[in-house]
Amino acid sequence: MESSARIPVRVCMGESRSGVWVVGFRTTRVARAVSVDPTVVMSLGLKEQARTARIQVQILDKPFLRDLAMDPSEQDGNGAPEALPPPPPVPPNVTPIKAVSEPEVKKVVRVPMARRGLGTRGNKVPILTNHFKVNVSNVDGHFFHYSVALSYEDGRPVDGKGVGRKVLDRVRETYDTELAGKEFAYDGEKSLFTVGPLPRNKLEFTVILEDVTSSRNNGNASPGGHGSPNESDRKRFRRPYQSKTFKVEISFAAKIPMQAIANALRGQESENSQEALRVLDIILRQHAAKQGCLLVRQSFFHNDAKNFADVGGGVLGCRGFHSSFRTTQSGLSLNIDVSTTMIIQPGPVADFLISNQNVRDPFSVDWAKAKRTLKNLRVTTSPTNQEYKITGLSEKPCKEQMFTLKQKSKDGDGDGEYQTTEVTVYDYFVNHRNIDLRYSADLPCINVGKPKRPTYFPIELCSLVSLQRYTKALSTFQRASLVEKSRQKPQERMSVLSNALKINNYDAEPMLRSCGVSISSNFTQVEGRVLPPPKLKVANGEDLFTRNGRWNFNNKKFVNACKIERWAVVNFSARCDVRNLVRDLMKVGEMKGISVEAPFDVFEENQQYRRAPPMVRVEKMFEEVQSKLPGPPKFLLCLLPERKNCDIYGPWKRKNLSDFGVVTQCLAPMRVNDQYLTNLLLKINAKLGGLNSVLASELSPSIPIVSKLPTLILGMDVSHGSPGQSDVPSIAAVVSSRQWPSVSRYRACVRTQSPKVEMIDSLYKRVSDTEDDGIMRELLIDFYVSSGKRKPDQIIIFRDGVSESQFNQVLNIELNQIIEACKFLDENWSPKFVVIVAQKNHHTKFFQPNSPDNVQPGTVIDNKVCHPRNYDFYLCAHAGMIGTTRPTHYHVLLDEVGFSADDLQELVHSLSYVYQRSTTAISVVAPICYAHLAATQLGQWMKFEDASETSSSHNGTGPGGAPAVPPMPKLQENVRNSMFFC
Known part of the structure; x- marks a missing residue:
């Protein structure tokens, strides 16, 4: 049994011959001494356990334990230790010091800032909103x-x-x-x-x-x-x-x-x-x-x-x-x-499966896939109309699936005796229940029971209940x-x-x-302001005029056109005329100022691999490219058989960017014309280091505040798996501006983290006293190198995808990591921060009174329907062409720089015009769009990563016993600084 007791201890402080401070601890039996620094912080904890007393001395942050043996014979009759002799006198050449406790460092807890004022720039217009006064x-x-x-x-x-x-x-x-x-x-x-x-x-x-x-x-x-x-x-x-x-x-x-x-x-x-x-x-x-x-x-x-x-x-x-x-x-x-x-889709289960798997009849259904799709859905059964939850499917078809039927004995004497027989589900419903089954005999049964107590129904007797959510990705x-x-x-x-x-x-x-x-039954009326569009520049200092948030490159050349050289075409699609595509691409490229050399070669996929797994198809194509090209290509144009959801996309991107360091552009051409090829060249030019158009104010440079001092602009986003995927790692992406005073060039850094975790945990990742492996170190060094060896004095952070309940976490978790990363590079470096959250998934809409059209691009609202205290505003930077325009809701959580409301709104508006993939203003600032693109693209790598590689990663465990998250493969050095995500 452990007990605590007060033990007489004498603490003597003085100077030894070697000139270092000595602290001595004495009991009547033992004396110990240790050498310490004058700034020592001492903490004495005394604890008696059996016959041993332990004194803990805290020297700086390193504890040392000294065991002091206590002899019972040294205690007086009542069990108390004998009195100690008086302490020795203090030497004349020593000035005693007063023990002063170290002041407690108070942790700063940041909260969203209050609004400083309203904007005034722009043409004032009346706007209605779907808020009703209460x-x-x-x-x-x-x-x-x-x-x-x-x-x-x-x-x-x-x-x-x-x-x-x-x-x-x-x-x-x-x-x-x-x-x-x-x-x-x-x-x-x-x-x-x-x-x-x-x-x-x-x-x-x-x-x-x-x-x-x-x-x-x-x-x-x-x-x-x-x-x-x-x-x-x-x-x-x-x-x-x-x-x-x-x-x-x-x-x-x-x-x-x-x-x-x-x-x-x-x-x-x-x-x-x-x-x-x-x-x-x-x-x-x-x-x-x-x-x-x-x-x-x-x-x-x-x-x-x-x-x-x-x-x-x-x-x-x-x-x-x-x-x-x-x-x-x-x-x-x-x-x-x-x-x-x-x-x-409510109704018969068979009809749903036919539609879901796009097959002709229930006999063509993939039942392993159907089992996963149907699990936990609710059905009603005919003719009783009882409702159940599906737990699985039978292992055998209805006419073969047996179960034990318990019935009263026919020759029983009425005392309730039962007999059991083995029957098939099909036989039971047809012969015992007199229900006609048209097509269920050869199909699995629906199981609504438990693993040890299955309950089967023929599939044609089951109908899906209405209003059941579908949570898989579309x-x-x-x-x-x-x-x-x-x-x-x-x-x-x-x-x-x-x-x-x-x-x-x-x-x-x-x-x-x-x-x-x-x-109230009336829409709330607010005052909107329409900001003028920023001026854009293209090649030779020409102005690019915007109208209704849109512009085009007719008779215009890109402001900074790249050169497409040492390149080739690979074709996974059998239906495309590659020769005509290349010819037209070279022609349109010349019109936009891009010099397009003839490709080394066109590589057609061997027909024998078209039904092979995606990774095999990609590997075989690369083997052919490497065997026939005179050297590594700088660029590969890849033709895919289908758009967006093509299963070749992920492995192809990873092979190019991570294994070989080759910039690549994928396309699945449907109707190829000059407009299509111009849009394609917008992406290729940006990926290869060019710029299509820039703000006139970044060339001047005259962007308020941003152009005066080195300013780093960050876009941050986290991409999660679809709602039904709980074990897929989340992908955190941060893009950063480079070559200040430019605000149009960006590079990305992407990491994996635990599934469904929204806060980015790898912004600062200290692995030793001299090494930080976090995202921010990589981006800060790139800004320094690309901006004439200047560190940013101001860092503007645009964060996407967080709810109001997570604002404090952004300010106190993510921002703290960024500050730590800066301090790790230079402890005297204290840049000023601006933190802005962009929300698109909200339900505030704006309407023009007495007009069928959407609100004008550039419409900003910061009154009446905004937060009563916090600093926020709505901006419709883009022209809503389909349906009703969805404004972006910007929340300014922190502004240490001191932007005026007008200057900040103008900056946000301008950053909606620097998206290099498009000839329109976009609905949210470009850095956020780029972060989303990077997270989505590299997320495809993890989706199609070879099973043998991920299995070993998943077998490990992370903090708290959770499965270890597989790391994101690194980009090759020669593509790391490119806008590969465009």
Whole structure:
């Protein structure tokens, strides 16, 4: 047993003969001395364990342990140690020092900055927005938060989400008196809210639900285990499936003042204000749930066929609505917008599989793939209309899959004896249930049971339930179809939103009425400003004029044209006329100022490899290229058989950039004309080190603030796998400007990190006292080398893909890493930072009053619908050609440089015009687009990485026992500084 005791210790400080400080520790038995620096920080910890006392001395940051033996004979009769002699006198040539504790270094916690002012530049225009003003009259009231615990009659907790609302609805109906007639808002899981308190802080209820048909809801095993449910099985399971008893415990958790909403509108946000707004949003979700809607975060979707759009592959686009309460400069508002989610095509399972796999009939289905697709989907079975969750497929066809059928004995004496027989699923349904099966005999059965208790149904008796989300990534064809079928012109969207507000009739919602909430039916009008487009320059100092956010290179040459030499063409596509393509490319290149030499050769893929795996096809093509070329090529033009989702793309890019250091351009030509080839040359020129057009202000140079001092511009983004892929590494990409004062040239650095992690963790990665292997070191050194050996005095960071709840992490995790990387290079270097987050996935839209057109490109809004305290603004830099323009929402989290609102908005606007791949202004600043391109392109490397390489990586473990993330293959030195991602 360990105990603590006070042990007499004498501490003597003096100077030894060698001139170093000596600290001595003495007990009556032992004396020890150690040499220390005068700046020593001493910490004495005394602990007695059995007969040993241990003293810990903290010298700087290195602990040293000294064991001091204690002899019981040295203690007096009552167990106390004997008294120590007085300390020796201090030598005359020594000045005693006073022990001073080291001051605690307070960690700086950054929060988003407050708005400094509004912009004034540009032509003022009236704008309507889909925010509807909200009045709250009951500001002195309180929300009461209660914790909800649901359990079955036997005490098992209810873990299904779907049943919670049904249970609480039954509580409301059955126990209205016990609840004092209180309306409540329930989040579907563990929280319930009321306006004012319930009669008691803890309430317990018991309710019975009939017709709990979904296995997702009731948490039990599926009926008829070890086979398929027969009549006696269904009777035996009728009670637990047709009625079930639930216990409900409601306990007081917290009290939330509604005044917190008013405080938030004054810029005084707190945890209470966030909770109060969350309650209002939960009320909206509950309102939608009562109507049987599918709820996806703050969006809801009605089960109405007219809202469905077939996008192919057994997938439907389901149109619904987003609604959320927002605090703004003009008060509380309700933001309503059209929203779309993907759902599984409801109806017969066989029809879905035929569409999903694009086959002619169910006999052509790939059942291994079908098993993965169907798992966890819900089906109803005919003719009972019971609902189940699919757990798998049978191993054998319906006519061969056996199960044990339990029946009452025919010759029994009535005492309930049963006999068991082995029958096939097909035989059971045809002969015992008299159900005609047309095509299921040779197909697998649907399994809705558990691994040890399977329950089988013939596939033609199963139909998929409506409103089941499809979470896999869409194909290129599906995306194009979705865009085509879901686009809405501004006036159409306004009409749909107005109708949605009327149909939902929020003013009649009892909980909103008890809060004193009323919602205006009018779109909020704000003041917009249209910024003039920046001036662009091309070759020979010529001006490039923009109109409606667009321009063209007709009769213009690129401002800095490269030379395409030592190049070749590789063709994986059998249908392209390569010779004509090369001839036309050389002709158009000359028109744009690019000197295009004749290619070394054209390499056609050998037909025998066209059905080989992608990696094999790429390897064989490279073997041929290397064997026939006189030396390594500088550039390869690659013709693919299909666009975007071609499985050759990833291996081809990796082979070129990582293994050989060759710049490559992929294309899948459909209709080749001069416009197509000009767009192709925009990318090739940028990749090979050229520039197509630049801002006139970067040539002058006259960009406010940026041109005065060396300024580094960063774009940061993280790309994740699709929602269904939880084990695919996330890809973090950072691009940085180079050759200051240019703001048009960038290079990228890309790393892998743990799946679904949004914060970039490799910006600073110290591996030793002299080595940092982080992203920022690489980019900072490149800026220094490419900008005339000047370190950036200012660093402007554009961050994409983070939500408002992650702003503090950007400021205190990612920014801290960047600062550490700077200090590691030079501890006296302290650049000033600007941190801006760009959000595209929001639901604020803008409309021109009395006009069918989108808002003009360059429209900026920083009033009325922006944050009541924080610094943010909306910018529509681009011309919305399809549907309704989606503005980018910029949040300025930090500005140590001191930009005026006008200068910062102008810089952001200008950076939407330097995207080298396009002849239009883009919706978000170019550095963010480049970061997204780099992350997406290199993400293809990981997607198609050879299994033998990744398996060893995944076998290892990282911090906390998580699987190790395979590292991103390094780019070759000669392509590392290029805009390979263009």
